[in-house]
Amino acid sequence: MTVTDEQTALTYLRPATASGAELSDRFHPVFDRVAEGNLEREKNRIFPHEQVRWLKEAGLGRVRIPVEHGGFGASLEQTFGLLADLAEADANVAHIWRNHLAFVEDRLNAAPAESNDRWIRRFLDGEFVGGGWTEANNGTFANLKTVVRKDGDRWLVNGAKFYGTGSLYADWLDVIGKGEDGSVVTALVRRDDPGVELIDDWTGFGQRTTASGSANYRDVPAVQGDVFPAAERFVYQGHFYQTAMLSVLAGITRAVLRDGVAALKARGRNYPQALDPEPASDAQLLQVVGQVSAHAFSAGAALRASSSTLDLVAAAHAAGDEAQRKQRVLEAEVATAQAQLVIIEAALQATTTVFDALGASGVSEKVLLDRHWRNARTLASHNPRVYKARILGDWLVNGTDPVPNLAALGRGGQGD
Structure with missing residues (x-):
């Protein structure tokens, strides 16, 4: 499919321009470094903060962003191929990136706007996004208990989540909740806000250092441009x-x-x-x-x-x-x-x-x-x-x- 300049203005998406060799040269040396401590981290449940930082610095978080916007212009096939290569080095570290890469993809699918430009800049600066979707206490998406309510010119998020993969490594948390009108909304909140409580209570026998535990949100603020209808999330x-x-x-x-x-x-x-x-x-x-x-x-x-x-x-x-x-x-x-x-x-x-x-x-x-x-x-x-x-x-x-x-x-x- 050929996408014209006029058409691409609908989103931040562009045809892929990265070569496999370029991506390999950039990221595989970092993957090799990540692999070196895999056994020790697995044996002692050591969280790979340093390894995630190496990958941020190498630019893995902006691999899908088009070159004209400051990224590397990788295709989705290339991106998931890189993620598999990283998983060969350390399956925990690779899984940590799932929520961040998904939110980057979501913003690339969005219409160009000042708020979305701001998100692209955050990604380029290495800011990282963790997850906050699955309701705690056996809650379901059909019966969301997490609430995102308007408070003047901002929103406040209250609720409890589980399976917050990558949250302990994140700058931002992607939280889904119910708005005051009953619609489902997405709110991006800062991970270091005092109202955010992240708990390392993941008890699974695998993927033990992915920080997939629970989170509590108590009057956590979100601002204009960081809250939008969940129905606007990218279709795939x-x-x-x-x-x-x-x-x-x-x-x-x-x-x-x-x-x-x-x-x-x-x-x-x-x-x-x-x-x-x-x-x-x-x-x-x-x-x-x-x-x-x-x-x-x-x-x-x-x-x-x-x-x-x-x-x-x-x-x-x-x-x-x-x-x-x-x-x-x-x-x-x-x-x-x-x-x-x-x-x-x-x-x-x-x-x-x-x-x-x-x-x-x-x-x-x-x-x-x-x-x-x-x-x-x-x-x-x-x-x-x-x-x-x-x-x-x-x-x-x-x-x-x-x-x-x-x-x-x-x-x-x-x-x-």
């Missing part, structure tokens, strides 16, 4: 949040392949039933590693295919073509659901079967190979995979629209 928001998780899962499959190969090479003895006394020459053990590599390959291929459909949605939105955008959203819904089935299955299989090539030494806490399964299982539990194949089949056989009706949630949730 749900797909974006889901694809960010799939990126992390794809990175995990590569990480377990990497660590599985290293562990097999390091094995010094084999079982009596083995085909070769040298584990690294045992055809059956090599077959296990080969199968893990196929899982990593399928996850990567599915991620590229599904994320590329989001670039088409973005292009249709930038062009103001409502009919084409609706068709692209349908295609993205199908591709994202298919990718979810493929990538989750690949990640769970890879992180489990790799142990068949390793023996008892593979379960040593010194190497923490179990972290890959724990992280993959945790991420896979965020969305109802069990429903996806049925929804796809119903669309293929009966033509039932697979796109969920999430208008009340701002055209899509965070996938929690």
Whole structure:
């Protein structure tokens, strides 16, 4: 699709200009640094504040912003590819970026305005956004308890949230609540406001340093330009949040392949039933590693295919073509659901079967190979995979629209 200058004025979106080599040269050295302390952070639950800061300084938070606005001009396919590369280095650090990148995408989809220009400048300055959508205490989006009420020329936010991924690393928190007229609104509040209480109470056995705990908001102020209807959020928001998780899962499959190969090479003895006394020459053990590599390959291929459909949605939105955008959203819904089935299955299989090539030494806490399964299982539990194949089949056989009706949630949730 060709987008003219007149059309692109509708949003901040522009056709991608970044090359893969440029992005790799800029970010992969930082990813390598992040990988160096992964095991220690995992063993001791050390929060990666320094590693997130390195990535901010490298400009990961502005990777999608067009060059003319001060960013790197990456496509969505490139962005999610980078996120998978980061997840290979550290799945926790990669997941921390999910909410920030989604809010950047939201502002790029918005109409140019002084308030949105201000957000672009904040992103360029390295300011970081954490999440605040999921209601605490088993609340639902259909019954929001969080309230955003007008107070003179500002708003005040009151409520409680959980799954606030990335919040402890953030400058801003993206909070969803109910306005005084009953509509759903988004409010961006400062993380260091005295009314914000962030609690490190995430008890999941995986993704343990993502700061995914709870938050309380007591009369937290938000100003003009930082509060807007949730229905105005970008149309592929749900797909974006889901694809960010799939990126992390794809990175995990590569990480377990990497660590599985290293562990097999390091094995010094084999079982009596083995085909070769040298584990690294045992055809059956090599077959296990080969199968893990196929899982990593399928996850990567599915991620590229599904994320590329989001670039088409973005292009249709930038062009103001409502009919084409609706068709692209349908295609993205199908591709994202298919990718979810493929990538989750690949990640769970890879992180489990790799142990068949390793023996008892593979379960040593010194190497923490179990972290890959724990992280993959945790991420896979965020969305109802069990429903996806049925929804796809119903669309293929009966033509039932697979796109969920999430208008009340701002055209899509965070996938929690």
